[in-house]
Amino acid sequence: MPQWTDEQLEAINCYGRPVIVSAAAGSGKTAVLVERTIRLLCDEKLAIPADTLLAVTFTNDAAAQMREKLSAALENAAIEMTENAWIQKQQTLLRLANICTINSFCYDMVKNNLADTDLQSGVRIMEEKESDMVTERALDAVMEDAYEKFPQETEKLISLFCCEDDKPLREMIISLRKFLRSIPFSDVWVKNVTERLDGMQMISEIMADYAALADERAERCVSTAERLRGLAEDLENYSKAKAKFLQNCDYAERILNALERAGDDMEACGEVLSSFSWIPMTGTTRTKQEKEDTTYLEEETYEEAKTCLSALKNAFSELAECYAVSEDEAKKDCAFVSKVFKQLLEFVNKLEENVWEIKVERNAIDFSDTELLTVNLLLNCDSSGRTSRTPIAEEIYRSGRYKLILVDEFQDVNNLQEAILKAVSDTDSMESIGSNVFAVGDVKQSIYRFRQANPKIFMQTRRLAEQSTDDKGVKEILLTKNFRSRAGVLDFANYLFSSLMNSRLGEVEYTKDEELVCGAKFIGDDRPTALIRVNSDLEEQSPVAFDEFAAVAAQIKKMLDEKTPVNDGGIVRPCRPSDFCVLTRNNITGDELVKRFSERGLKVASENVSGYLESREISLMLNLLKISVSPMKDIPLASVMLSPIMGFSDEDVALIKLHNKKNRLYKNMLEVADSEREKAEHAELVKKCESAISLVKKLKVYSASMPLTGLIKKIYDATDVFAMAAAYEDGKQKCANLYLLLEYAKNYENSSNEGVAGFLQYVSYILKTGGDFAKALTVTESDDAVVVKTMHRSKGLEFPFVFLCQLTKKFNFSDTHEKLLLNADYGVGLSYYDYATLTRRKTVLSEYIKRKNTEELLSEELRLLYVAATRAKEQLFVVLDITSRTCENAKQYAYYINDHMIPCDLSEKAKCMQDWIVMAMTKDSSLCTLFGREYNEQDYYDFDTPDLKIITPEADTEQETGEQAADVGVDSALAEKIVRCFSYKNDQRLCATQAKVSVSELVKDDAINFFPKVADLDGTVTELTAAQKGTIMHRFMQLADYGAAAKDIESEISRLQNSGALSKIEADSINRDSLKAFFDGEIYKRMSRSENVMREKSFIVKFSDINVDEELSKMYDGTDGMLQGIADCIFEEDDGYVLVDYKTDRVKTLDELVQRYSAQLALYKAAFDILLDKPVKSCCIYSYRLSSGIEAKLIGGKDF
Template sequence: MNTKWTEGQLRAICEAGGNVLVSAAAGSGKTAVLIERILRIIKEKTDIDRLLIVTFTSAAAAELRERLYLSLQKELESGALTATQAKRLCRQQTLLSKAYITTIHAFCQNVIKSNSVESGIDASFRIADTGEIAMTRADVMDDVIENWYQKELPDFSRLIEIYGSYRSDQGLVDQIFSLYDFAQSSPEPKLWLKAQKDSFDPSQIGDFSETKWCSDIIRDLYITAESYRENFLRMKDACERHGITEYIAMLEQDIRITENPLRILQECETAHKDPPVKWQDLYQAICSMQFEKAPVMTAKRKAAYNEAGLAVIASVQEERKKIVNKIKDVFLSKMGDSPDAPYEDLKLLKDDMACLIDITLDFAEAYAKRKYEMHILDFNDLEHIAFRTLAVRGEDGVVRKSEVAERYSAYFEEVYIDEYQDTNELQDAILSLVSRNAAENTYANLFLVGDVKQSIYGFRQARPDLFIEKYKNYNRSPNADKLVILNRNFRSRRAVIASVNRVFRKIMTENTCGIPYSEEESLHFGASYYPEGKENYETELYIVRRAKNKREDAPNYEAEITAKIVKDLIDRKYQVYDRAEGTLRDITYRDIVILMRAPSSDKAGETYARSMQKTGIPAYYAEDGGFFANAEVNILLSFLKVIDNPLQDIHFVATLRNIYGFPDHEIAEIKADSLRRQAAEETFYEMCLHYSRNDSLRERLQLFTDRIISLRKISLHIPVSELLWTLMHENHFYEHLREGPLGELHMANINILYARAILYDNSTNKGLFRFLYYFDSLRKRKGDLSEAAAVTEGMNVVRIMSIHKSKGLEFPVVILSETGKSFNKRDVSAPLLKHRLIGLGPTCYQEELKVKYPSVMKFCVARRLEADNKAEEMRILYVAMTRAAEKLIITGSIRTEFEKYQEICKNKCSSVTGEPLEYHVLDANSFLDWLTMCGVSEAEQTYFREEPDAEEENLWHVTKEDAALQRSLPIPQPPMTFYKEEYRKETESTPAKISVSDIKRIADRYESGELIQMGARAVKMAELPDFAYEGPSDLTAAERGTAMHTCLQLIDYGQIRSIDIAAAENYTDELMLRALDAGFLNQNSAAAVHKGLLAGYLCSALAQRIAAADEVIKELPFTQLMELGGSFTAVQGIIDCLIREEDKYTIIDFKTDDRVDAEKYRIQLDCYTESVRKAFGTEPERIVYFLKQNKEVRI
């Protein structure tokens, strides 16, 4: 081998005699190092099947196995080996096929199968798929909940009140599932759950400062107080420079106020190993941060200062007010009104948490029993059964190796773990059990490789702290375990590395991310093979300021800018390096990737793909869970649902139209015929059976209905997969899928559906109904079905993907977009918060007052989750920026002026060092905040773009969602043959189409005595109310109403189940930010929204009822025919909200009138009701909800 290894790489390859942790930065060649170490070992002394090599994915394992084989083959073909050496390498090639190069799940499965007696699992057990597991879990949960209902315990009733909703216990069920799933990453979930139960027993707790909840909040408080002090110092310095004497004394007092709690908190930090500072002292330290009001600056006083001085005064007033409010809102209001608050919360929570955990334990036991009876396992079972097979707990309570584990650890000479930063606690325990350690009088043999800066799988319970703990402890003594740092980057040009280092040296510290971005952890340039070239490889930053009055249906301007950037790179033949050819070449589309944090959020990925395609750029975006969004899949699922139950109109019409080719005008004719026969209540299936008007159409409908009846009979006697195969080929549907440029993709998706049907037939579940239930479960839980890949690596297209999907990949040009989008804060708004180390943070419920509020424990857990989430977002940004090999381009949008935004970010930096303050780093709202705090907008090439105002746009746009909703409501239109000359005069006087607002204006004129006759009937509709709120005076009532309706439309009801008022306020703030980010609201319209009304509504019984509904449709457009004067007029409108609870529908209309008067909306509700009745064949309940009074009225 002629590879020139760096000193660090050689250490990683050769280090022996103990555990080794390799901290391998992005692009540092860790895979090459891993392969070289394995090759040296197997060439010298150890057979490859005596090594355990664990990778993160099956693809990584396969790649590693192939590269090892090719490396061995290259050595054999070199001609430099002796006969003995060649014989040994041939043996290693042969052993590769049975070598333990595997994922953790595959290894666990091997442990279980190889030790069936010890594991208690025989060969008859199989791994169930996601859909089967979802159904089994649901069935078991139904039984468990029913059993608890029968006990009639008051504690269970309280849980329903806390986590349930108006008419459903689904919220409680969701919490039990969530708690059960969260516990599975623990080696012993039941013990962990029981420990959480004990933690809420006040008799088990001494001083609150000794609890995990309090110990974690101390660090947070210390960082915050230190940041406040630094801010006050910076303000004081500015006031002294401008001679603002009125504020100097006040700020000096502010500094003294923050120094006292800093001293107490520092004592707490150092006292944890000894008796800690008492909770009483800590509470007083927090409460001591009380600030005086700022002196009033009269006009006379202000006249003494120039423009710069006045700017400082305004800045100090604004910044100081934010700090004072932050202390009140974040700490004083959350820690309770006395030091006894946490103890009172514990007393209130003890029985609630005991009951919740007991139910979860009951579910765990019943679920395990059911799986055993069905002879199935899930992926969590593989790890837990393997752990139980490898571990035994002694009488002293200590977990030790079982005989099985002793055999494995004696067999494996070395244990390799790739991507160690993404390992969870259970996986770490399993791999420790099969490795060796010095305490067993032998050498330790773990070889761990990873980069904690790239740990981005917190949602899978990854534990980066396991890596960090070893990182800090290894290399402590000459005989200790070894730490090797690989920091030379062989992937990226100098400009990319400089940008990455500039950002992370300033924001990645031990307090913000668990590990400092020191010189050792910084990237060092190693890609010396790059020719310089004439191109500009410096990082570029494009900041887009959104238009003030952007329409919600306006195109994404940032996406358009990105498309122009790509087009410019292609048009000017930007030069990139071709490693295979060793020379520069013109850039192609495949060299470019657009990365986003969450491309599925607000359909950003689709938006960017459309913008590219409009510009003539071939682009591809595959959405996560996109399988269920494919038309061909939904058509076949609709067909199956018709075979199961033909009385489902939407699926029936979809089958009629898409499988059997009935055109829209014939479908309209079928509906019109039912109206003529005064049989509007019939289902579409019944309409087809009774149609008799047109002989040709009647005959085809007869053939169609006969075929449906025949297929329904057949379905009772054949497996679902055979039925699906029949439907796939019905009327040549499968063959037609071949047509078009994506024909192969369509067929591949159908084949995935068919393969899943075969899996279902081989499971314990049978029947079409259960199959459809199985798929609905997958859809709701966003199961593991992925659509077929439409793009191969060689296709010349721009790829749009999430940062998570890009991990492990590299691209010549990376465009990191949507960096101005706010971080997701939903994790901290759930009714029950969970943290692996701190424990649980529940909601308190005072039964007498019917009041929910966040407990002190919930506040502590929420603060830690927020910090952990920010640390993960930071690591995600690191992954994104280090994907770029040659050019990094960043785009982001803001709402404020560029100069003001930069000034805000500068004010979050230290006045002494100029570095961002840790508190503000943790308090950032977006990637762009961090980038601007670090001075990237000054250091890099920055371009500002102003989005045109809405007045300059002439847009007409209907979203796919709107179109789909309109199709879901059948619109009965009389066929063209109805329109004869005798109706001409009537249609001249009667409009063909009116809106609800048109009817409202008619009603206004009717009230004033000016009646508009429409044919022979006057139509009167209640006036829509003004949304009364003291917002910006330049907004009309209609504009204020639109703003409030926009917010109601954006509510994600799945996130507000069992929400308390504090969480509701946080959710409202987040919703407003999302609305602003996405351009649904501008600053004026956002200011017009009454946040208090929104937060109050989220906690209302109606909102909780909506959250628990089986289906929620918001802003549902409809078109309803009304007979006016003997002729038809179409009335168009939008139903605010329609919910389905089992087979019942409810219409909900939102109002903000000052006075509760639902009767005046009766005609409007009648119109809505008629549309719903005809669409769904049922009489809906009607509710008018008055937000100002928090009152619902049934009408």
């Protein structure tokens, strides 16, 4: 039984009231959620039927894992209490429980109530890109209608927001529509906003907000002036400069006093600041004696004073911005924004009608439609915004359809989803969740605002808990113990976020209650968080000194070489590549990263790398599809002609085009092929044309008669495009991309019936809008490679060692510069082109909304940094680019900071994540040298900084180079093996000998071939053959993460399916019981103890070099050809290697397999005996059909 903490037990046992669990990173929230649910379902007195459970989360994987964990826990309970009929019944009912994503729940709700919608049976879900295309087409019609019926009004709008075409106006309409669709009963929100604009209520809100901001900035002016005065007082040998510094301080204090007297009169304050001018720092030359008496410390103080004066000037400039707002100007802006906003709403309403008509016609909706429809099915809303249940929701409420509602990742709920959850809960008031709701989440990990997630919902629920005065109100339970990470990781996270995160930036106060407490027990000493220092200023002097990825690769290689210990399930083992994760802010192309890691011999597993549609092989395939529809398009045809598929040269294409410049290329090709003159002069060219024409005609027939996926398969077969792709250096990636194209085509076919032409339009739209598909994964996490992920995709994951990279990546503020700015809490703002001044004029409202949106954007970025910083179990590495600008910024930051908490007006100036880290560390005395500063006691505070390790790549690289030079020597055994395997010998007998042969060919007379048949390329896969299923089992064993599979086979299969390595039909075909038996068996136990496991290990050797008996030697007539093959798995033990062969044959006994495959294994053993550094001591066959294995004694091989 797990040892639960007091907080966890409180969460598990709390029932009968709404519960919100604020669970810190790594606090075991899922275990708590499962334990609480199982206890409630097993309690016969409560009698909660398992089919009345509703558990919602946000990903299919999470939903599947939750169902599996609940099923397993209930099964264990049933085993412990075999006589308990209630639990036996609950096992059956759990299969009927709603454990799903919230999108799935809404989709089911719509399908079950189609009579209340315009949709029909069989309604499907559109992909996001298809939905976008529908919206664009509908908008085309709306704009055409507007140009025709309201030309003057439309042209005026275009003149306000557009320069060259109407694209900006179209983007504003789509943006407003998307925003309104994220708000329940958006017409009420629109009414409220327009009333605030028309009634000038918005003005008072804005003026009050700017007044509060002015007070905050005035405080900074005061503290900076005091700091400057303190520095100036110490300048004994800078008498003239000292006097001017102090005069500026006095002047600043007088202005601040004048502002205080002006009070809330914004105009008066503005006039005070407009009359303000600084005393110039001229004429401050020192005397000769002063120069001689000046100490080094005093020189430093003088430089600090100059920097401080600059900071003071900046502070007053920012203060002046708060008083630059004119109330009269704000009134005009409100009137303008109100008028234009109403015009835009007319476009949006018409667009919504058009889009809905198309969707009803297609009987297809997107996920946002499912949520909107579900809200309308469950709730009514009056003109004041008060909601009440519809008859459908009332029936759910009164029948007790959902007696237990679990919400995982509650911080990611959006406004629509919150309304839905309230409607189906047992709450009497739509202001709060019901008593049957158990919500778990962590607002500090809310990182999906771009998907309309609203962390304020979580915080509002927490506030309701604080206000609760009885045992019926919302109860909040905090889980702060972290069972994932060492203290060194948590100390750094607590230090960083306690100084940065607050109610304005991060939208949560990082108090002691929020701090992470170490609850995990580790073997071995703790490791401090490491700061890897690089410097991009040194690019020309030393590339390694600035290259983040080179520095990270060097550190990982060093730790692998040192066999850094890792805690793994209660034991300590040496680290391996898959223990390391590199986190980046955004997706990266990966070329530079792969290059740097490859230089160190490290493989990289990354995902969602862009550039798929523009890759050479996919561009070629798309052009082949285009000419199959119409060969009269010159560019696609020329592309295919110049590829190896048709084999034309540049000169050939030019000659064909010159045949008749006015004709299309394909028409010229036809004429060249029929021309007697061309046949005489360019016979080779004519042959190419005839071959190309034949291919085009075939493709046209295929295109007209085949579905999309069948056509692509036929093109693969007819053109041998895989052979072409494999010839490139990155052939494996290209072939994988070609396979993945079939998956993308299949997904398109499942959601559309527009065929090849529709697919090409679909792809064209994606490229036009800057979209892309993910490339195929050729190296996965199961390949024991260094994992590279974005910070977003790391959520919920953990790795022993984590590297935070690209922290200088600039925040994307582009959304805050749009002409239309929207905020659910604060309203709408607009900026437009003012032709009188030839400038883009920003209204008071746009500046106000921009500031609020910027705060929310920065809050999201800070929470994202929190997620990234809490993924490491053993040690966290933070890569910092410390340039001269970084050091200069650090000096500026110092004048803002008087205590541990970073002021909001400083933290909001951050342009990247590194800025925040520097801010938090800039006043720490132990880190002053990191930012190029000398230690000066008065400049620093004692903030109880966690232990940190600073790594400088230059020093590590030099040391490593020296060590390698000292260890260089001749490896005799390796040299002998190279000579043996690759020495040249001229033997004329080999001219008549087959160049190479596979092991399967040599043993083809065995009872059965051991490689599965290739499926018919024209066939549509609905059922898999036994051979295909066997291939899929082998693919799983090749790609799976064995450690993860041993713990949870279903989750590992889901991961491979989601990564594209397995299709759904392939994943469903895998025999789970056979895999479970393997991972529970002795062979895997031995394999898991090995430090060197090789999967799909290929070989090619000279037949004469291998050591086999006379019987097998005769099979190749004693010649000197090459033998090749691939072993399923080889793992190393102390006294040799063990070869494992997986089989799916239909047999009754293991002895049949030994007899059938002994020759194959003997050849494998003989080959690897000369290739590996130790002999193959044992060969094992594992049968998935029999769920058992055997150590084989080989026929035709040596005894062992």
